[in-house]
Amino acid sequence: MEAFFASLVSVAFHGAALGMILYVISVGLSVTMGLMGFANLAHGVFAMAGGYVLTTAISRFGVPFPLALVLAFAFVAAASVVLERLLYSRLYAASDLEQVLFTIGLIFIAVAVARFIYGTLQQPVALPDYLKGQFPLLGRDFPAYRVFIIVFSAVMVALLWFGVERTRWGAMVRATVDNRAMAQSVGINTKRLFTLTFALGSGLAGLGGGLGAEIIAIQPSYPFENLVYFLVVVSVGGLGSLRGPFVAALLIGIADTACKYWLPQYGAFPIYVATIAILLWRPSGLFGRHA
Amino acid sequence: MSAHAGGYSADPRIRWIESLPWIVAIVAFFALPEYLSLGARILIYILYALSLDLIVGYAGIITLGHSAYFGLGAYVAGILAAKAGIGDPVVQLGAASVLLEIANKATTLTGGADGLSGVVVAPILGLFRFDIFGKTAYLYCLLVLLLGWWLVRKMIYSPFGTSLTGVRENSLRMHAIGAPVYWRLVLVYTLSATIAGAAGGLITQTNQFVGLNVLSFESAGELLVMLILGGVGRIYGAFVGPVVYLIAQDFLAKQFPEYWYFGIGTMLVLVVMFARGGILGILDGALVKLRGRP
Numbered sequence: 001m002e003a004f005f006a007s008l009v010s011v012a013f014h015g016a017a018l019g020m021i022l023y024v025i026s027v028g029l030s031v032t033m034g035l036m037g038f039a040n041l042a043h044g045v046f047a048m049a050g051g052y053v054l055t056t057a058i059s060r061f062g063v064p065f066p067l068a069l070v071l072a073f074a075f076v077a078a079a080s081v082v083l084e085r086l087l088y089s090r091l092y093a094a095s096d097l098e099q100v101l102f103t104i105g106l107i108f109i110a111v112a113v114a115r116f117i118y119g120t121l122q123q124p125v126a127l128p129d130y131l132k133g134q135f136p137l138l139g140r141d142f143p144a145y146r147v148f149i150i151v152f153s154a155v156m157v158a159l160l161w162f163g164v165e166r167t168r169w170g171a172m173v174r175a176t177v178d179n180r181a182m183a184q185s186v187g188i189n190t191k192r193l194f195t196l197t198f199a200l201g202s203g204l205a206g207l208g209g210g211l212g213a214e215i216i217a218i219q220p221s222y223p224f225e226n227l228v229y230f231l232v233v234v235s236v237g238g239l240g241s242l243r244g245p246f247v248a249a250l251l252i253g254i255a256d257t258a259c260k261y262w263l264p265q266y267g268a269f270p271i272y273v274a275t276i277a278i279l280l281w282r283p284s285g286l287f288g289r290h291a
Numbered sequence: 292m293s294a295h296a297g298g299y300s301a302d303p304r305i306r307w308i309e310s311l312p313w314i315v316a317i318v319a320f321f322a323l324p325e326y327l328s329l330g331a332r333i334l335i336y337i338l339y340a341l342s343l344d345l346i347v348g349y350a351g352i353i354t355l356g357h358s359a360y361f362g363l364g365a366y367v368a369g370i371l372a373a374k375a376g377i378g379d380p381v382v383q384l385g386a387a388s389v390l391l392e393i394a395n396k397a398t399t400l401t402g403g404a405d406g407l408s409g410v411v412v413a414p415i416l417g418l419f420r421f422d423i424f425g426k427t428a429y430l431y432c433l434l435v436l437l438l439g440w441w442l443v444r445k446m447i448y449s450p451f452g453t454s455l456t457g458v459r460e461n462s463l464r465m466h467a468i469g470a471p472v473y474w475r476l477v478l479v480y481t482l483s484a485t486i487a488g489a490a491g492g493l494i495t496q497t498n499q500f501v502g503l504n505v506l507s508f509e510s511a512g513e514l515l516v517m518l519i520l521g522g523v524g525r526i527y528g529a530f531v532g533p534v535v536y537l538i539a540q541d542f543l544a545k546q547f548p549e550y551w552y553f554g555i556g557t558m559l560v561l562v563v564m565f566a567r568g569g570i571l572g573i574l575d576g577a578l579v580k581l582r583g584r585p
Contacts (some may be wrong), residue, residue: 090564097353101519102563104512108556115552 007182009140011258017146019253020153023217023246024208026233028162028201034240035177036092036194037101043104043205044223044232048114050076050206051218055123065128076206077199089191107223114220122272123218149211156204157246164242173197177240232275239286248286301440303448313529316433319428327582328497333537334432335493345443347515348524349452349481351459356509360487361494428497430577435493439486442515444526446482455479516559516567522569531570 029043050072057063057071083106091099131148134141164170176183176190184190209218216226233252237244252271259270278286319330325572339361347353446452458472465472513536521532544551566573 087560087564094563095521096562097347099558099565100353100355101515104515104561105556105563107512108552108559110556112550112553112556 006140007261011255011261013142014146015254015257016250017149017253018212018215018257019250020150020157021208021212022229022233022253023249024153024156024211025205026208026230026237026245026249027242028198029205029230030234030237030239030241030245031173031201033234034195035173038088038092039096040088040103041100041227041231042110042223043202044227045107045110046076046080046202046205047209047212047216047226047230048218048220049079049223050209051213051216051222052114052118052123053206054210054213054216055125058126059124065131069207072205072210073207076209077203081195081199083196088198089194092194098140100140107227110223111216111220114222118220123280125213125218127214132169145214149215152211153208155278156207159197160204169196214286228272232271236275236278236285238287241287242284242289292307298380305444309527313433313437320429320433324426328536331429331497332494333533334429334436335490336514336517336532336533337433338432338436338493339487339490339514341436341443341447341526341534342483342490343514343518344523344526344529345446345483345486346480347518348528349447349455349459350476352476352480355511355515357484357514358488360484361491361510361514363488363491385487387484432493435489439489440526442482443486446479447526451475451478465570467531497561513555516555519559519562520569522571525571526569528569535570 016047016091025047026043028046029040032038032040032043053072053075054068057068058065063071087102087106091102094102127145131145133144135144135147135169136142137147170189172183172193176188176193180190209216209222216222229252233245233249236252237246237248255274256271259266259268263270316330316334320327323330329394339357342360343354343357346354346357447455454465454470454475457470458475517532517536518529519532520536521530522528540551543554562569568575
């Protein structure tokens with residue numbers, strides 16, 4: 001019984017860490033799909049880029065870990081502004097098929113570039129000493145790195161929610177998600193809002209990719225392999241909301257960890273089946289607004 | 292998306308130019324005997340792309356899960372067991388993933404990640420044995436493709452095909468005039484999945500091996516790339532795309548895998564940005580300019 005309880009705590013803990021990472025990465029996707037109606041399958045590319053920026057900054061330039069996280073965010077956000085202005089913005093009015101193709105094209109390019117620069121091997125993450133080892137809590141030991149992930153992500157989530165729910169910028173974003181034409185006609189510069197929001201979402205994905213580099217391995221096929229997870233988080237949670245993907249990410253993180261722990265012979269099978277069942281039951285996601 | 296073949300006013304008779312692919316295929320059979328296995332692969336992918344064109348180009352359903360049916364067909368041909376489903380793109384992606392997981396985990400049945408080998412294919416109808424040069428395989432694939440093409444073409448030029456175009460262009464109006472939109476889509480999806488399954492079966496029969504990659508998301512993406520490259524919603528786009536793609540892949544990908552993926556990605560982005568009709572769309576445009584009339 002005690003052993004079972006211990007494994008329960010362990011699964012919940014590791015699942016929460018994975019879920020937090022998934023949320024930080026996917027929330028930007030939820031916003032871009034909800035706000036701009038853009039099916040951005042290449043979202044994982046930003047997360048991968050963040051991972052590479054972090055590992056390169058640490059291992060090659062000896063940048064301290066916290067600064068490397070900031071760099072991952074800033075670099076990816078900046079790069080995404082360029083991409084958004086140059087390419088994405090031309091396809092806002094295009095059909096879903098064209099957006100899907102375009103973003104798959106971006107994935108192919110990113111995979112090739114990553115393979116060319118870094119090779120196919122997984123990038124090791126050199127954690128600082130204070131994040132190695134164990135963190136004692138309530139008479140148990142938890143890996144310090146995952147504790148850090150959970151706490152750090154929770155702070156990010158709180159900041160994000162405050163930003164969207166309580167600031168003027170957040171009100172503008174919510175107004176534009178609800179009714180773009182009306183938002184535009186009351187004087188909101190939706191074009192600039194799109195660019196800013198896109199940059200923020202991509203930057204967060206970069207941050208999540210860097211933060212989770214130890215959990216979701218950074219290697220060239222990252223955007224393909226994890227795409228299903230990001231899409232599942234967004235579609236189960238519901239487009240354009242902040243709360244839905246959060247619940248979905250935690251659910252998936254914990255369910256995935258539990259499946260791998262107790263039912264390793266079934267792999268990710270139960271997750272996929274559950275996803276299909278949830279989407280058949282509620283096509284717009286658990287917290288999505290009905291179309 | 293204007294140059295779709297078929298439709299209400301289209302002439303259903305087969306034009307002479309439509310025999311071109313078959314002439315090319317026969318000529319290739321005699322002229323390039325050392326490339327027959329690549330040729331058979333191309334024929335299979337044409338059939339596969341044709342099935343995708345039916346739902347993406349004509350019915351307007353975007354799917355990233357088509358590899359599920361291709362893979363299912365491939366495995367069915369290997370192990371003889373079946374089941375299928377429908378839904379929106381994410382559900383389909385899920386369905387493909389489920390099948391991938393099943394195939395990966397059902398090691399005793401499928402061989403897991405090592406693939407399923409030792410598929411023994413009996414002579415076709417007990418008469419034509421598969422030879423090591425791939426002559427039988429090539430002709431067999433060509434025959435199945437001919438059948439698939441005939442079926443798809445027939446369907447597209449039928450009232451059913453017209454109603455599909457109607458659903459794609461304005462499903463609300465199709466509802467309003469009393470068309471059973473849902474069942475039309477179910478039917479076309481089923482047919483498309485069946486053809487994709489047949490193509491998958493062909494892959495197994497000609498390679499005598501099934502690997503997990505037939506079910507992967509990348510393979511569905513690649514197929515979409517082939518179709519878009521050729522041109523969506525015009526039947527023959529599904530012929531041109533795989534030919535160009537697979538030949539280029541055969542020559543380039545082995546030497547420069549990194550550049551190859553970079554190339555596909557760039558091409559895809561360029562096609563979406565500048566040439567939405569694919570290769571055939573570009574040809575159409577050039578022809579119009581040559582003749583000097585719209």
